[in-house]
Amino acid sequence: MATVELFGRRAELEQLAEFLDCACERGGARLIWGEPGVGKSSLLDAAARLALAARMRPLRASGSEFEADVSYSCLNQLFLPVLAELDRLPPGPREALAVALGFGAGPPPDALLVCNAALLLVKAVAAEVPVVLLVDDVQWIDRASAVVLSFVARRLDGCRAGLLASARTGTGSLLDPRGLPEIVVEPLDDEAAGRLVDATFPWLTARIRQRLLDLAQGNPLALMELPTTLDLAAARAEVVPLSDRLQAMFAARIGELPEPTRRLLLLATFEGAGDVRVLRAAADDRPGLGDLAPAERAQLVRVDDAKARIAFRHPLIRSAIVAMSTHEERRCAHLALAEALHGDRERRAWHLAAAATGPDEAVAELLEEAAHRVMLRGDAFAAVAALIRAAELSETNSGRGRRLAEAAYIGAEASGAIDDAKTLLTDARRAAPDSAGSLHAANAAAFLMLNGDGDVNTAHRLLVGAIQTGGHGYRTEDPALNEAMHTLLLLCWYGGAPQYWEPFYEALGRLRPQPPDVLALASRTFPDPVRTGASALPLIDPILESLPGEADPTRIVRIGTASVYLDRLGDCRESSWRLVQHGRDGGPPRRHLGALMHLCLDDFLVGRWDEAEQLALEGQRVCAASGFSFFAWYFRYNRAIVAAGRGRFDEAYALADEMTHWALPRGVAAAALFAHHPRTLAALGQGDWDAAFRHAAAMSAPGVLASHAPHSTWVMFDLVEAAVRTGRTVEARAHVAAMRAAGVAALSARMALIQAGADVLVEVEDDDAATTRLEALLAGPAAERWLFEASRIRLALGEKLRRTGPASPARRHLLAARDGFAAMAAVPWLERTHAELRATKYRLTDVPPDGPSALTAQEFQIAELAATGLTNKQIAERLYLSHRTVGAHLYRIFPKLGVASRAGLRDALRHGLDS
Numbered sequence: 001m002a003t004v005e006l007f008g009r010r011a012e013l014e015q016l017a018e019f020l021d022c023a024c025e026r027g028g029a030r031l032i033w034g035e036p037g038v039g040k041s042s043l044l045d046a047a048a049r050l051a052l053a054a055r056m057r058p059l060r061a062s063g064s065e066f067e068a069d070v071s072y073s074c075l076n077q078l079f080l081p082v083l084a085e086l087d088r089l090p091p092g093p094r095e096a097l098a099v100a101l102g103f104g105a106g107p108p109p110d111a112l113l114v115c116n117a118a119l120l121l122v123k124a125v126a127a128e129v130p131v132v133l134l135v136d137d138v139q140w141i142d143r144a145s146a147v148v149l150s151f152v153a154r155r156l157d158g159c160r161a162g163l164l165a166s167a168r169t170g171t172g173s174l175l176d177p178r179g180l181p182e183i184v185v186e187p188l189d190d191e192a193a194g195r196l197v198d199a200t201f202p203w204l205t206a207r208i209r210q211r212l213l214d215l216a217q218g219n220p221l222a223l224m225e226l227p228t229t230l231d232l233a234a235a236r237a238e239v240v241p242l243s244d245r246l247q248a249m250f251a252a253r254i255g256e257l258p259e260p261t262r263r264l265l266l267l268a269t270f271e272g273a274g275d276v277r278v279l280r281a282a283a284d285d286r287p288g289l290g291d292l293a294p295a296e297r298a299q300l301v302r303v304d305d306a307k308a309r310i311a312f313r314h315p316l317i318r319s320a321i322v323a324m325s326t327h328e329e330r331r332c333a334h335l336a337l338a339e340a341l342h343g344d345r346e347r348r349a350w351h352l353a354a355a356a357t358g359p360d361e362a363v364a365e366l367l368e369e370a371a372h373r374v375m376l377r378g379d380a381f382a383a384v385a386a387l388i389r390a391a392e393l394s395e396t397n398s399g400r401g402r403r404l405a406e407a408a409y410i411g412a413e414a415s416g417a418i419d420d421a422k423t424l425l426t427d428a429r430r431a432a433p434d435s436a437g438s439l440h441a442a443n444a445a446a447f448l449m450l451n452g453d454g455d456v457n458t459a460h461r462l463l464v465g466a467i468q469t470g471g472h473g474y475r476t477e478d479p480a481l482n483e484a485m486h487t488l489l490l491l492c493w494y495g496g497a498p499q500y501w502e503p504f505y506e507a508l509g510r511l512r513p514q515p516p517d518v519l520a521l522a523s524r525t526f527p528d529p530v531r532t533g534a535s536a537l538p539l540i541d542p543i544l545e546s547l548p549g550e551a552d553p554t555r556i557v558r559i560g561t562a563s564v565y566l567d568r569l570g571d572c573r574e575s576s577w578r579l580v581q582h583g584r585d586g587g588p589p590r591r592h593l594g595a596l597m598h599l600c601l602d603d604f605l606v607g608r609w610d611e612a613e614q615l616a617l618e619g620q621r622v623c624a625a626s627g628f629s630f631f632a633w634y635f636r637y638n639r640a641i642v643a644a645g646r647g648r649f650d651e652a653y654a655l656a657d658e659m660t661h662w663a664l665p666r667g668v669a670a671a672a673l674f675a676h677h678p679r680t681l682a683a684l685g686q687g688d689w690d691a692a693f694r695h696a697a698a699m700s701a702p703g704v705l706a707s708h709a710p711h712s713t714w715v716m717f718d719l720v721e722a723a724v725r726t727g728r729t730v731e732a733r734a735h736v737a738a739m740r741a742a743g744v745a746a747l748s749a750r751m752a753l754i755q756a757g758a759d760v761l762v763e764v765e766d767d768d769a770a771t772t773r774l775e776a777l778l779a780g781p782a783a784e785r786w787l788f789e790a791s792r793i794r795l796a797l798g799e800k801l802r803r804t805g806p807a808s809p810a811r812r813h814l815l816a817a818r819d820g821f822a823a824m825a826a827v828p829w830l831e832r833t834h835a836e837l838r839a840t841k842y843r844l845t846d847v848p849p850d851g852p853s854a855l856t857a858q859e860f861q862i863a864e865l866a867a868t869g870l871t872n873k874q875i876a877e878r879l880y881l882s883h884r885t886v887g888a889h890l891y892r893i894f895p896k897l898g899v900a901s902r903a904g905l906r907d908a909l910r911h912g913l914d915s
Contacts, residue, residue, distance in 0.1 A: 006042060007199070007220075008192025015183050016047045016164075020054055023162025024130040029153035031138075031177055032166040034185030036316060037221030040166035043185065044134050047164055056130040062311070063140030064318075067272030069385050070347050071374045072114075074145035076101045077273050078133060079121065088124045092549070093117030100144075102344055110551035111144070111379070112582035115151035122152060126161040135165040137315060138175045143586075144379045146174035151585040153180055176586055187218025196220065201227050221314060225249050250320040253298055260291040265301070266325050266333045269318040270351070274310040276303070281340035282333075331355045346370045353389050364393040368403060372479075375410065380588050384411050388424070397431050404428035405441035409483070412447035413590060439480035442466030443487050450494075450630040456667040460491045464503045474510040485511075485519055486558060493526060496669030498708045501527055517543060518555060522562035529565035530705045530713060530742040536566070537746075544571045553579050553587070557594035565710045567748035569602035570785070580615075589626035593619055597631075600638040605750065607787030607824045607891060609642045616642075633659050633671045640678035644685060645788070647827040652682040673699055674711055680718050685828030693722035693731075703734030705742050713744060713751070717789070720758045721796060732762045749782035750789055757793035760800065771797070778813070784892070791820030795833055807840040814840065819895030855896060862889045863897070867905035 006013065015030075022028050034040045048058040061077035083103060086094050097117035098104030109117075125131045135141065135149065153163045153175075167173045169184075188196065193213055197204065204212065204227065216222035226249060254262060267282050268274060279289060292310070295301045300317050303310050312318055322330070334355035341348045349366035356363055371386035387407035394400035408424035425444050443466075446459040463484060472478045485507065492500040508515055508523055515523065521543060524536035543559055550556050556579060560572040569576075576595035583592020596619040603612035619635035622628070636655045644652035656675040663671035676695045683692035696719035700712030716739055723732035736758045739745075745755040756774040760767070774797060777783065783790035798814035814837050821830040855863060865875045872890070876883040890902070897908040 006039065006046060007196040008188040009039065009043065009046075012043055012183060012185060013046060013050075016043065017050055019162060019164070020047065020050055020056060020132060023132055023156075024054060024056060024160055027126075027156035027159045027161050029156060029163040029180050030165075030183055031175075031180050032164065032183045032185060033169050034166070035169050035187070035219065037219045037314065038185050038187060039220045040168075040185055041136050041314065042220070043183075044136055044164065044166055047132065048134055051132045054130070056132050057125065058132050058134055059125075060134045060136075061141075062136035063138055063142075064272030065140045065315075066270050066318075067347075068140050068142050069350055069382060070142055070272075071144040071379050071382050072100045072102070072142065072148075073273060073347070074135065074141035075118065075148055078135065078145075079118070082121065082125050085121060085125055089117060089120050093120050096551075097121060110553065110578070110582075111147060111587055112578045112585075113551065114144075115148050115582070115585060118148045119152050119155055122156070122161050123159045126159050130160040130162075132162040132164060135163070138165045138167045139173045140315075141174065143174050143381050144374070146176075147586040150176040154585075174586075188220060188223075189218065193218050193220075193223060196223050200224060221316075248320075250300070250314075250317050251324055253300065254317070254320055254324055257294050257298065258291070261294045262321070262324070263329065263333070264289065264291045265295055265321050266329060267336060268301070268310050268312070269321050270330075270333050270354070271337055274312075276308040276310060278337070278340050279310065282336040331357065346373065349386070350389075353393060356393055359395040360393050361395040361399065364390040364395070364399065364403070367393070371406075380410050383407075384424075391428075391431070401428045401431040402438055402440065404431060405438050405444060406480070408444035409440045409447070412444045412451070413483075413487075439466050439470050439472070439478075439484040443480070443484055446487055446491060450666075451628060455665070456491060456494045456669075460488070460495055460500060463488050463491060464507075467507050468503070474507070474512055476511050476513065476516055481511075482516055482519065485515075486522075489519070489522060489526065492708075494668045494670050496673060496709065501708055518558045518562060522558065525562050525566050526564065526710065528708045529710050529747060530744055531707070533566060533747050534743060536562075540566060540568060544568060547572060547575045550575060553582070553591040557591050557598075560594065560598040564598070564601060565713065565747070567605070567750045567786075569598050570606070572598055573602065583622065589622050589628060593622055593626075593628060593631050593634075596622070597634045597638075600635070604638065604641055604645075605786055605788060607791075607820065608887070609645065609824050609826075611887070612638055613642050633662060633668070633674075637671075637674045637678070640675075641681055644678045644681035645824065645826045645829070647685055649682045649686060652678045656682075670711070673709060677711065677715055680715050680722075684718060684722065689722045689725035692718060693726055693728065696722060702728070702731035703738050705738050705744075713747075716744070717754045717758055717761075717792065720761050724761050729762070736762050749777075749780075750786045753777050753782050753786060753789055753793060757789075757796060761796055778816075783816075787820050787891070788824065788826070791817045791824075791826070792829065794820070795829065795836070798833075799836055802836060802840055807842075811837065811840045811842055814842075816895075819898055822899060823891055823894035855893060859889055859893050859896075862886060863893050863905055863909060866890060866893075866902050867909055 019028060019030050032040050032043060044060075048060065051058045059078050059081060061074050063074055067073040079097075079101060086098055086103070089097070093113060093116060095104060096109030096113040099109050100114045122131060122133070133149075133152075138146070138149075141149070149163065149165070153165075156163060165175060167175070187193075190213070193216065197209055197212060200223075201209075201212075212223065212226060215226060254265070257265075264279065264283060267279055271278050271282070276289065283289070283291075289303070292301065292303065296303065299313060301310055301312050325333075332355075334351040338348045338351035338355065341351065345366065349363065349370045352360075352363045353367055367386045367390035371383040371390065374386065375383040384407045387403050387410070391400045391403035391407065394403060404424050405428040408428060411424060425441060425448065428441055442463045446463050449455070449459040449462075467481070467484050467488065470481065470484075472481045474481070476482060485504075488504050488507070492504050504523075504527075508519075514520070517539070521536055521539045524532040525540070540563065544563070547556065547559060550559075556572070556575045560569060560576060563569050563572055576598050579587070579591045579595035580599065583589060583595070596615050600612050600615050600619070603609065603615065616635040616638040619638075620632050623632040623635070636659050640652045640655035640659070643649075643655065656678045659671050659675040663669070663675070676698045680692050680695040680699075683689070683695060696715040699715050700706040700709055700719070702719065702723060705716075706712050716735065720732045720735050723729070723735065739755055739758060745752040756770065756777050759770040760774050774793070778790060778794060778797075783794075794813040794817035798810045798817060801810035801813065814833055818830060818833045818837065821833055862875060865878065870878070872883040872886040875886045893905075897905065899905060899908050
């Protein structure tokens with residue numbers, strides 16, 4: 001505004017002052033909403049002045065509709081003034097943020113690493129002086145920056161930093177507003193509007209003054225600008241919308257400017273960030289920006305020499321500049337900016353694309369290259385936008401079809417934009433009918449079939465045909481071929497039957513020079529691990545060791561997939577959590593889901609059942625919200641096995657039935673097979689041994705480890721135990737023999753534990769030696785990690801020892817089993833264990849033999865804090881640990897104290913200390 005005073009904004013200014021005071025002390029974020037011209041930018045200006053008066057450091061940026069497709073362009077503006085502060089960050093975050101912002105060279109960084117790096121940078125700046133981030137017009141900021149700012153906004157508590165962002169009412173914003181307090185800026189009331197008019201235009205007659213008030217409807221920009229160019233006496237509010245009147249007013253003022261000034265304003269509009277250096281480079285051979293002077297005098301722009309930035313007075317000015325320019329003027333402006341941005345390949349590609357007057361293969365290739373770069377940063381939406389524009393600029397129908405097909409594949413597989421992917425795939429086929437057989441098109445079609453009414457068999461045949469006729473020479477340099485092979489691996493696994501795998505193995509054998517490392521690993525560990533998993537053991541460690549620095553979310557999920565049946569998901573936990581947090585902050589839902597699947601599976605095996613249930617519910621919500629309905633069955637499965645383990649049998653059976661009813665018509669044999677696992681557990685928990693045997697045998701017949709049914713390894717012990725209980729001794733021995741012949745014990749410590757437990761159940765020839773082997777494994781780290789398996793095996797061993805010998809050895813294993821089941825709240829197994837303990841004459845009211853004395857100093861400290869009612873997060877903050885570390889300690893503390901939940905901690909600690 002022309003005046004510093006903001007009429008009628010006392011309440012909003014008080015809110016801003018209160019917010020800044022709060023931000024100085026403990027951080028926070030606010031969103032400002034309002035109509036165009038209502039004064040949002042003026043309030044941000046006022047916030048900047050208040051911040052300076054409070055000795056805070058304001059950092060500013062604004063969205064530009066002409067840079068919304070350029071990743072991290074808004075963040076670049078925001079952090080440019082603190083570029084020197086990057087040196088204060090650790091090397092990993094520093095390099096990631098420098099590359100993302102275009103300040104450094106290096107491999108594309110992981111988006112979550114960029115989010116964390118941005119937060120670290122804000123905290124580093126705020127450690128010296130309180131800081132406030134002011135972001136105007138967030139409805140136009142690029143998606144990647146929006147993800148980072150959404151992440152930062154929710155993590156400013158306690159760090160003397162604030163975020164204040166403004167957006168137009170009624171427009172979509174990529175910044176996630178959930179949970180953030182809002183300030184809604186309403187039009188001025190009649191009294192404030194009248195005072196503003198009187199202070200600015202005291203010469204207006206009463207009739208014209210009233211006409212202005214009627215036209216402006218309390219909009220401050222209209223009140224300030226309409227009298228300078230419009231005939232208020234003739235203007236009629238009901239004919240022209242207010243925003244159109246304002247744009248027409250700005251157009252009239254722009255029309256009076258010299259041609260060089262208009263040209264420079266057009267460059268500034270398309271450049272978006274207001275970077276004076278770029279504008280000087282784009283303005284031909286002119287040494288300075290003197291041509292801006294008329295626009296400054298007309299109060300259309302202002303120049304901040306200290307920051308080397310140009311800012312438009314209002315976004316409507318930019319719209320008016322573009323509307324008044326000719327096609328050739330716009331094209332020349334984009335070409336000039338492309339030349340000035342020669343080192344910024346992504347922005348240069350977009351400016352060249354905007355300048356193109358027809359197909360241009362060179363520019364299409366640049367955009368395609370940009371799409372691949374932003375895809376590696378996890379920005380699937382920006383990648384799709386770049387590929388679509390590249391397709392429009394393609395000189396051949398085959399190039400157009402190929403690029404649209406790739407956009408469809410990314411849309412279907414990564415971004416969750418299922419409806420858009422369908423449209424893109426249809427357009428690809430129209431552009432080039434032969435593109436229907438291309439690998440990207442086949443990949444996209446396969447995913448669309450899985451999420452729609454299609455079936456696994458049809459998707460499998462389509463993709464196999466595309467691989468076999470693709471003309472790629474089976475060279476692994478072709479990224480589309482690598483994607484197709486990973487998709488085919490999943491389709492074969494969903495199909496379940498060995499015949500699905502034949503074309504996969506045939507194509508795998510033809511890859512040259514050799515299959516990529518993760519594909520090579522997954523092809524041995526995922527389809528049929530009991531036959532090929534052992535040969536992959538030398539391959540997995542180097543790949544897992546690369547995870548901490550891995551930036552590609554797709555690769556992280558695929559490494560997790562390759563780790564499932566070698567029981568190495570624990571090595572993937574930190575990377576999986578990174579992807580989950582990234583997904584929660586707006587990252588690609590497909591990778592979010594993949595990471596959730598792997599965490600749920602690991603949580604079940606290690607006894608973190610509360611977390612497993614929470615993450616499974618989150619997975620189902622993400623499936624419903626993102627369009628990835630196909631993957632919901634995974635999370636029903638995880639919910640079902642926990643429900644069965646905890647004795648919620650009706651829920652377990654209902655979820656298993658949902659899986660089966662959904663899977664069978666679609667040919668998803670893997671899901672139908674998985675559904676037998678919760679049924680097996682539920683039957684075991686109910687003591688229905690015959691039903692448990694039938695369900696376990698449905699996954700793999702007794703005496704056989706079914707080919708290409710890897711999940712049958714998860715019910716091997718169940719089948720043997722149920723067979724022994726029902727007198728099927730021959731079947732039980734045959735299954736144990738098949739396990740030994742396959743060498744499953746070599747696959748992982750968990751498999752070795754299961755093999756040893758099954759040996760003892762069937763009483764192999766050297767029974768004492770078998771028991772000794774099992775005792776040794778139960779005394780090692782495997783028993784601590786694989787809590788559910790170890791507790792069940794201890795229960796079985798305790799039952800056997802009670803029947804065949806003195807009570808003391810049996811009681812020792814039964815007590816350990818009881819502690820494990822109590823920690824998981826595995827009620828049916830806990831009740832069985834209690835029954836066995838009673839049979840050994842053990843009093844269930846006795847204090848556990850270890851009690852608090854068995855806790856380490858840190859475990860005791862955590863137990864005391866948890867007993868007071870503090871949450872894991874609060875304990876973590878107090879002890880400078882992560883909340884996940886606190887959770888892991890509690891899972892070990894519960895069994896040591898013989899309690900099932902936090903509620904029992906206080907009594908257990910008091911009882912143990914008093915005894």
